[in-house]
Amino acid sequence: MTASRASGIIRVMQIGIIGLPQTGKTTIFHALAGGEKAVATFSAGLLKIQTAVASVPDSRVDRLSAMFKPRKTIYAKVTYADIGGLEKGVGKTGLPGPFVNQLGQMDAFLHVLRAFDDPAVPHSEGSIDVQRDLSIVDTEFLLNDLGTVERRLERLDQSIKKGASDREQSAKEKVLFERMKAWLETEQPLRAMDTTYEEEQSIRGYGLLTLRPTLIVVNAGENGARTLDVRQAKTAVVTLNGKLEREIAELPPEDAAVFMQEFGLSELSRSTVIHLSYDLLGLHSFFTVGEDEVRAWTVRKGANAVEAAGEVHTDLAKGFIRAEVVAYQDLIDLGGMNEAKVKGKLRLEGKEYIVKDGEIVHIRHSL
Numbered sequence: 001m002t003a004s005r006a007s008g009i010i011r012v013m014q015i016g017i018i019g020l021p022q023t024g025k026t027t028i029f030h031a032l033a034g035g036e037k038a039v040a041t042f043s044a045g046l047l048k049i050q051t052a053v054a055s056v057p058d059s060r061v062d063r064l065s066a067m068f069k070p071r072k073t074i075y076a077k078v079t080y081a082d083i084g085g086l087e088k089g090v091g092k093t094g095l096p097g098p099f100v101n102q103l104g105q106m107d108a109f110l111h112v113l114r115a116f117d118d119p120a121v122p123h124s125e126g127s128i129d130v131q132r133d134l135s136i137v138d139t140e141f142l143l144n145d146l147g148t149v150e151r152r153l154e155r156l157d158q159s160i161k162k163g164a165s166d167r168e169q170s171a172k173e174k175v176l177f178e179r180m181k182a183w184l185e186t187e188q189p190l191r192a193m194d195t196t197y198e199e200e201q202s203i204r205g206y207g208l209l210t211l212r213p214t215l216i217v218v219n220a221g222e223n224g225a226r227t228l229d230v231r232q233a234k235t236a237v238v239t240l241n242g243k244l245e246r247e248i249a250e251l252p253p254e255d256a257a258v259f260m261q262e263f264g265l266s267e268l269s270r271s272t273v274i275h276l277s278y279d280l281l282g283l284h285s286f287f288t289v290g291e292d293e294v295r296a297w298t299v300r301k302g303a304n305a306v307e308a309a310g311e312v313h314t315d316l317a318k319g320f321i322r323a324e325v326v327a328y329q330d331l332i333d334l335g336g337m338n339e340a341k342v343k344g345k346l347r348l349e350g351k352e353y354i355v356k357d358g359e360i361v362h363i364r365h366s367l
Helices: 025-033 059-068 097-103 130-161 167-184 197-206 242-249 253-262 269-281 305-312 314-318 328-334 337-342
Strands: 013-018 039-044 047-055 072-074 077-083 108-115 214-220 235-240 283-288 293-300 320-326 347-349 360-365
Touching: 013 025, 013 097, 013 269, 025 047, 025 077, 025 108, 025 214, 025 242, 025 269, 047 097, 059 283, 059 293, 059 328, 077 097, 108 130, 108 269, 130 167, 167 197, 214 269, 235 269, 242 253, 242 269, 269 283, 293 305, 305 314, 305 320, 305 360, 314 320, 314 360, 320 328, 328 337
Parallel strands: 013 077, 013 108, 072 293, 108 214, 214 235, 283 360
Antiparallel strands: 039 047, 047 077, 283 293, 320 347, 320 360
């Protein structure tokens, strides 16, 4: 396989931006979109949702493109969704159903907490307190998931009592859901519970909100941010000045460079946020290269060569024979694929080979 054979439907990671009103969610959304023109707005009932597909910054793609000079250079993509729907007093009224439905479609959340003062835009809770605001949303997500788990357990009990044909599978699923119920009752999110990859895949369709990895973005002003103590699995915290980041992101590249130098910024937090999101989701990239295109592909860490082939095209996974693999740094150091082959750095790997971050992978297939 060369890059020119790449086709099919490519799944793009979706990250939902959440937070209380007046936290700067939309500002963060535009900062992360990075000036992308493909910003779409649509409604789902009473909800207004903005989405943007942004390219994942990757200097390795730039280096490979400079080496192969392809007709197309394609970066990995991530979709950000700015989902409205959380109103003041959510801790008393609960989560709106349409809001929950939209969140259930996301792979991860980006939770924006307000840490800036602005007398012109009063905080919905009356004062700045990032720990309180985090607890408000976390509690509602926990209660929502607990309700979902309890309803599923009721259905499983009914299925087992009726002696359904899938009774054995229902009994196995019941054990997992009872574990989740007990865990949620300790007021801990499901993402912090010890589960296997197979178990996580089996419950993803239930839209459990606390199962999603979460990146907490503290939206600070010019005077820095309040401290925030979060110690949870699959959770990370980053602080940025959303207003400044958006202003820079929407400037032409040459103006942005001057602006960044003036503020002493070596790079935008946008890159940090995207890369942290990848880490939380357990994802990394491999590459295909050629004269037609250089492309980055996203795959879960621990995926084997057949799974990587399937990311490019399902037919390549079905007709898989061998994977030609070379490490990114070896290719850069040696200057090309032919040189890597001569030096013995281009390897043939089988179906169970675990693809590593940054490797260049070409699939030999029977198609």
